[in-house]
Amino acid sequence: MNVGIICYASIGGSGVVATELGKALAVRGHSVHIISTDVPFRMGEFQAGLAFHQVLTPTYPLFREPQYLLSLANKVVQVARQFDLDVIHAHYAVPHATAALLARQVLATSGAARVPKLVATLHGTDITLVGNDPSYSQIVAYSIEQSDAVTAVSDSLREATSRELGVERSIQVIPNFLDCSLHRRLDLPDLRRRFAGDAGTKLIVHVSNYRPVKRIDLVMEVFARIRRAMPARLLLVGDGPDLGVAYRLGRELGIASFVDVLGAQEEVVPLLSIADLFLLPSEQESFGLAALEAMACQVPVVASRVGGLPEVVEDGVTGRLLPAGDVEGMAASAVELLSDPDRHRAVAQAARRRVLDRFCADRIVPRYEACYRAVAGGVDSPSIPL
Ligand code: GMT
Secondary structure (H helix, E strand, O other): OEEEEEOOOOOOHHHHHHHHHHHHHHHOOOEEEEEEOOOOOOOOOOOOOEEEEEOOOOOOOOOOOOOHHHHHHHHHHHHHHHHOOOEEEEEOHHHHHHHHHHHHHHHHHOOOOOOOEEEEEEOOHHHHHOOOOOOOHHHHHHHHHHOOEEEEOOHHHHHHHHHHHOOOOOOEEOOOOEOOOOOOOOOOHHHHHHHHOOOOOEEEEEEOOOOHHHOHHHHHHHHHHHHHHOOEEEEEEOOOOOHHHHHHHHHHOOOHHHEEEEEOOOOOHHHHHOOOEEEEOOOOOOOOHHHHHHHHOOOOEEEEOOOOHHHHOOEOOOEEEEOOOOHHHHHHHHHHHHOOHHHHHHHHHHHHHHHHHHOEHHHHHHHHHHHHHHHHOOOOOOOOOO
């Protein structure tokens, strides 16, 4: 099939999933066209069957606001005409599904030979943090209702979409996935030594885009408590507006010298491969792709029991889930796990097994293909069980 994928290129789970899906679909013989403002950071090198189309939004002194919705819709029309797209897959309801609907309208009224079907995938921020804002909610709900098929990355997000936006249509849950052959623990003793120093020091990792929802303050508070109980160091991977909070709390809590701030990194697998524990105390997380990546590398996760995280992390089996904000509970769970090598090993192995059982590309990508085939054939998308 000819598939257009619209996604955000910036560092964030939705762009990663959209790009990995595009790459996997191209390997499976589809012709894939990624439409975004920049080359998505996980796109990698040239791959047959995969093309990138840049959305340029020119500025003009008269417009104080950038017209991204219009330039995106315009690009979708051009790509759909040029490459005879069967399906447009919009990752994010706002404004990607909306732009795709507008593009479809343009194609339909201009007598295009083919008007592509629209599949929208909801990732979370587009619903629980932005989409339900009264300034956007009517258009977000409309865009979801008017798409030919809608998927959500977790059951929790599917429910939140119906509840918070009053959307009544069916939404299929297709969880996020990884290339499990690439996301696996590597044996990197030298790298580990560089960050941990001696063998007795535990390495705690946090990877995110440092938005307020990630609660970096809690990452630091939990780490400070772990550090009081045992030798440990914290690796902070990624960048974003709240990274400054980490610096400030590092100083205030007296732990700055035990924290390595690595900034944005393209390659997270080597860093996860040297980690003993992954911390994700987010306030909200529709899925928690970063936790899944950690689990694939045999890193137990201590996280908050919010949103879709319980669908990823099995409490007591692949990590621990605590109420949001429970700093003491998260620290105690982390210390308990890190102090018991047998238990730690069992949880690390269970984490990898859970990823292999449920979240590898070869399990999930066919579900998107089935969804595309169903909408292209004009039938309701079949729900393929996990
Ligand atoms: O929160 C992020 O890291 C970015 C964000 C995004 O919109 O790209 O992530 C959302 O989508 C990811 C991929 O589906 C999910 O794994 C994240 O849980 C979700 N973030 C939130 O719900 C806060």
